[in-house]
Amino acid sequence: MSELVLVDTAERIRTISFNRPDKKNALTRAMYTAAAQAIEDGERNGDVRAFILTGTSGVFTAGNDIVDFMERPPAMGSDETPPVGRFMNALLHAKKPVVAAVDGLAIGIGVTLLMHCDLVYCSDRASFKTPFVDLALAPEYGSSQTMTRAFGHQIAAELLMLGASWDAWRAEQTGLVTRTTTPEALMDTARTAAAALAAKPPAALAKAKELMRMAPEPVEDRVAREGRLFSELLQSPEFAEAAAAFMERRAPDFDKLTTG
Numbered sequence: 001m002s003e004l005v006l007v008d009t010a011e012r013i014r015t016i017s018f019n020r021p022d023k024k025n026a027l028t029r030a031m032y033t034a035a036a037q038a039i040e041d042g043e044r045n046g047d048v049r050a051f052i053l054t055g056t057s058g059v060f061t062a063g064n065d066i067v068d069f070m071e072r073p074p075a076m077g078s079d080e081t082p083p084v085g086r087f088m089n090a091l092l093h094a095k096k097p098v099v100a101a102v103d104g105l106a107i108g109i110g111v112t113l114l115m116h117c118d119l120v121y122c123s124d125r126a127s128f129k130t131p132f133v134d135l136a137l138a139p140e141y142g143s144s145q146t147m148t149r150a151f152g153h154q155i156a157a158e159l160l161m162l163g164a165s166w167d168a169w170r171a172e173q174t175g176l177v178t179r180t181t182t183p184e185a186l187m188d189t190a191r192t193a194a195a196a197l198a199a200k201p202p203a204a205l206a207k208a209k210e211l212m213r214m215a216p217e218p219v220e221d222r223v224a225r226e227g228r229l230f231s232e233l234l235q236s237p238e239f240a241e242a243a244a245a246f247m248e249r250r251a252p253d254f255d256k257l258t259t260g
């Protein structure tokens with residue numbers, strides 16, 4: 001595994017850190033591949049229950065490495081998935097929860113990818129910018145849809161058309177981030193959330209995530225879908241354990257169930 005991306009797995013949390021601070025953690029093909037592998041492997045690994053995605057002190061990532069980009073532009077739509085596509089697909093399809101911890105700069109894909117995380121914490125010195133139009137490029141990986149849906153057109157346009165830089169306050173106000181902390185408290189906050197997610201019944205948690213990320217449908221269809229799932233989960237070993245723990249006045253232990 002490349003040292004430009006650090007991967008650490010402890011207490012059921014896999015932390016993936018972009019680690020190229022001299023280049024503001026600009027992401028190269030090798031870094032995308034390493035991060036993609038860490039997610040893909042974590043998805044298969046029953047000992048991993050949650051991911052944290054982070055950068056280094058003062059910088060999350062300045063986005064795609066522009067030199068790498070010019071030398072070997074990703075060929076979208078070709079037969080071969082480029083490393084950036086592999087990484088974003090891994091993130092998009094992750095069934096396990098992903099918590100992002102952003103300290104300082106998040107630019108370009110460093111913001112785009114946040115739309116595919118479940119919880120996003122940032123420090124009060126974070127800033128967010130998607131200068132695609134300024135670079136004569138286009139929004140990527142669904143952001144023209146995810147951001148417009150999340151923030152509304154007029155707010156998303158500030159990022160995607162104006163190329164404005166959002167500070168932590170604006171990011172929290174718009175809902176781009178879950179919560180703002182001090183730089184010192186950032187990783188503890190992310191780890192506490194990831195640990196709480198890692199202790200939850202994994203199959204039920206994955207189902208909740210799947211539902212929340214599903215394309216919109218008529219609300220009656222969604223009610224029916226949730227109802228079927230609810231009935232199914234009432235029969236699950238996880239519910240049996242949750243109910244037994246409640247009756248026995250103890251904490252549930254979902255680790256003893258091999259749900260992966």
Ligand code: COA
Pocket residue numbers: 022023024026027062063064065066067105107108109131135
């Ligand atoms: N790709 C490649 N290299 C990058 C980079 C990127 N996206 N972002 C920063 N770097 C490199 C710089 O070239 C510089 O390298 P050098 O020391 O060898 O000259 C180093 O990282 C430090 O960057 P620098 O510009 O000196 O730091 P700064 O604090 O003045 O500015 C940024 C930081 C991130 C605001 C500025 O570098 C920038 O705008 N980068 C481009 C971000 C971008 O447009 N990303 C979207 C790509 S789609």
